[in-house]
Amino acid sequence: MNITVSASILPDAAIEGVQGFLIPMSCTDLPATMQFFIARLGFRLDAIFPADGPRTAILSRGSFTIRLGLDVQDGLQTLQVLCDDPSDTPGETRELIAPNGVTIRLVHANPPMRLPETRQQLVLSHAGDAAHWSVGRAGMRYRDLLPERHGGAFIASHIRILDGGPVPDYVHFHKIRFQVIFCRKGWVRLAYEGQGEPFLLEAGDCVLQPPEIRHRVLESSAGAEVIELGSPAEHITMADHDMTLPNARYDAAHDFNGQTFVRHVAKHAAWTPWKSPGxxxxxxxxxRATRGLAGVRVVRPSMAGQQAARMHDTEFCFFFVLxxxxxxxxxxxxxxxxxDDSIAIPGQLRYAFANCSADLELLEVTLPADFPLA
Known part of the structure; x- marks a missing residue:
């Protein structure tokens, strides 16, 4: 059964008094179909009629109600059932067929993160007038810095927020392996689970968003820009309707799925020698916060004209010119x-930096960290 609702007829206000949803299903064997939904899927019988020759039954589970009817002509043909883990349910399969012919698909209620195999390649992105910006969530502009996503394993985006002020965001979290947000220009005001009061992420600052940490974007300056890198490229974003942010501050070592939260403030940065001299x-x-999974640094030459011949053996290596x-x-x-140009360089490929300007600054992101953690 396909249901199409035209946006032009949607009311401005929510409908009052909604108590649940009634889904019709046709059937030819009412007793057998009732027994299936009661015994296999945990429904209960709420009504059946007429008494002398039942042709309709109303069954419910929570706020979901189905109407089984011998007279229903165009009923639901497929029902997806959320399960803890359908693949591990003893004796069950991912798909069942009810006596009335309805397909019952068992799907994961809390689907796990899926990480594609990394397919590295040399990717150069220039930020000139020909650069393509797409319109994304909440009207933000996105420039894709890694169009082929390293096979779906990574995403890198340059994001612009044209209009300043409040951001229509909500408390949410991501099912990810790794995600970092680096503020390129302006500022963004954020609230994170366990980090106390909201704070400003200003130009040069960055945050590590550990897997499934709850967070919310509150507002931004006009023209704010961020660089966002994550793995995998396609990941699930889940709303959290129960947590309110800001909330109490956690211990700094609080574990979020194997990582700790990081807020790096550029004006407090300490500078030490990089792996390449000069x-x-x-x-x-x-x-350290990712236990060596990923490293993020800002790199500068010690003087103009510096050169470096390099090669790495990492899963991911990315530079963005700040x-x-x-x-x-x-x-x-x-x-x-x-x-605003960037380059991703695959492992085992020899490359070199030369003719560095005195004011050169590079954002470097690698997986794994590719430097001592001490």
């Missing part, structure tokens, strides 16, 4: 990267 880096602490410019060469090609 460069320094500011560590965000994300390597300021200045640099020549990057790999596979016999060379590119000049300017602000």
């Amino acid at each position: 460069f320094i880096a500011s560590d965000t602490g994300i390597g 300021a200045g410019s640099v020549d990057v060469s790999a596979s016999g090609q060379q590119w000049r990267l300017e602000p």
Whole structure:
């Protein structure tokens, strides 16, 4: 049964007094169909009529009600049933057929994160006038920095919020392996589970969003920009209708599915030598917070004109130019990267940085952390 509702006829206000939903189903054997829904799916019988020759039965479970009828002509043909884990239910299959022919599909009520196999490739993204920006959630503009998503394993987005003010967000969480938000311009006001009062994420700051931490975006400055990287590329976002943010502050070592929350404030950053001589880096602490899963740093040359020949053996390596410019060469090609350009470099590929401007700043994201955690 297909139901189509035209947006032009939807009322402005919610309908008062709604108590549940009644779904019609046709059947030819009423007793057998009733027994299936009662015994197998936990429904209860609420009504049956007429008494001298039953042709209709009303069954319910919670606020969901079905009307089984010998006279129903166009009833529901497929019913999805939420289960704790349908694959582990002894003796069950993922699909059942009820006596009335309705297909019962057992689906996961809390589906797990699915991580595709990483397919690395060299990906260059320029931010010039030809760059494509799409309109995403809440009117935000998105520039895709990794169009083929490394096979679905990673996503990298440059996001702009054109209009400042309150953001129509809600308390939610993501089923992810890794996610970092880096503020590129302006500010965003955020609330996170266990972190006390909301705070401003300002240019140069970043947060690690551990798996399933509840959070909410409250407001932003006009023209705010963030760089968001996550794995996997397609992940489930779940609303939390029970938690209110802000809430009480947790212990700093509170574990969120194997990670701890990180708020890195750029003005408090400490700079130490990078892996390549002639460069320094500011560590965000994300390597330690993820137990080595991912590393996020901001990298600078110690002086103009620095060069570095590099190769890594990581699952993911990504650079975004925050300021200045640099020549990057790999596979016999060379590119000049300017602000807002980015490059993803696969493992085991030799590459080099050259002609670094004195004001060069690179955002570096790697999986795994690719540097000592001490």
